[in-house]
Amino acid sequence: xxEVTQIPAALSVPEGENLVLNCSFTDSxxxxxxxxxxxxxxxxTSLLLIQSSQxxxxxGRLNASLDKSSxxxxxxxxxxxxxxxxxxxxxVVDDYKLSFGAGTTVTVRA
Amino acid sequence: EAxxxxxxxxxxxxxxxxxxxxxxxxxGHNTLYWYLQNLGQGPELLIxxxxxxAVDDSQLPKDRFSAERLxxxxxxxxxxPAELGDSAVYLCASSLEGRGMDEQFFGPGTRLTVL
Numbered sequence: 001x002x003e004v005t006q007i008p009a010a011l012s013v014p015e016g017e018n019l020v021l022n023c024s025f026t027d028s029x030x031x032x033x034x035x036x037x038x039x040x041x042x043x044x045t046s047l048l049l050i051q052s053s054q055x056x057x058x059x060g061r062l063n064a065s066l067d068k069s070s071x072x073x074x075x076x077x078x079x080x081x082x083x084x085x086x087x088x089x090x091x092v093v094d095d096y097k098l099s100f101g102a103g104t105t106v107t108v109r110a
Numbered sequence: 111e112a113x114x115x116x117x118x119x120x121x122x123x124x125x126x127x128x129x130x131x132x133x134x135x136x137x138g139h140n141t142l143y144w145y146l147q148n149l150g151q152g153p154e155l156l157i158x159x160x161x162x163x164a165v166d167d168s169q170l171p172k173d174r175f176s177a178e179r180l181x182x183x184x185x186x187x188x189x190x191p192a193e194l195g196d197s198a199v200y201l202c203a204s205s206l207e208g209r210g211m212d213e214q215f216f217g218p219g220t221r222l223t224v225l
Contacts (some may be wrong), residue, residue, distance in 0.1 A: 004152070034213065034214065036216075041221070042218055042219070043114075043116075043201060043216040043217050044153070044216040045216075045220040046201075046213055046214070046215060046216075049213045081218070091152065093181075095164060096158065096165075096166065096192045097143075097155045097158060098143075098153075098155065098214060100152025100153050100154070101152050102151050102152050103152060104148065105214050
């Protein structure tokens with residue numbers, strides 16, 4: 001069974017600092033990996049999708065890397081802003097379903 | 111383009127009562143998913159539909175949970191009877207196809223509280 005781990009569980013940084021969020025998974029036979037953002041009391045917003053054949057994906061201030069062989073992905077958020085405060089979840093697709101980590105809750109202090 | 115729509119957004123019921131959640135996926139999306147999210151955890155898949163067919167319901171507690179997706183569009187998830195442990199957020203998601211390579215889009219969820 002796929003196990004997805006996100007460390008740390010919570011992170012607090014001053015505004016302007018770059019954020020580095022980690023995700024690890026136990027079974028490298030994945031189709032893709034998705035990063036999501038979840039605001040309190042809200043659903044999940046898709047941020048980036050990395051196909052298994054890709055090494056990284058970028059969107060604006062966000063960059064996600066994928067190393068299948070080591071079972072790791074990293075989400076980088078450049079020049080963090082208070083509006084980036086949320087919980088970030090990574091999820092891997094294998095056998096047609098998403099397996100989620102528990103998320104990293106980020107607080108960006110103004 | 112409208113996103114995934116879910117209703118109700120919040121539901122409070124007494125234990126042993128029935129409850130139903132409704133989901134309307136993004137237009138043209140053939141695959142629909144229901145997830146359960148407990149506080150502080152990531153969502154867990156309950157059931158996946160390809161058009162009208164439930165192709166993965168291995169995680170659905172079939173003694174009290176049921177789901178349907180009539181005409182391959184809207185879907186309803188039902189719990190009968192509800193238990194205290196069912197308090198959670200129920201999320202619906204859809205994707206264009208279900209081959210595992212497509213991005214999944216989520217609705218806002220229904221927060222269920224069972225008293």
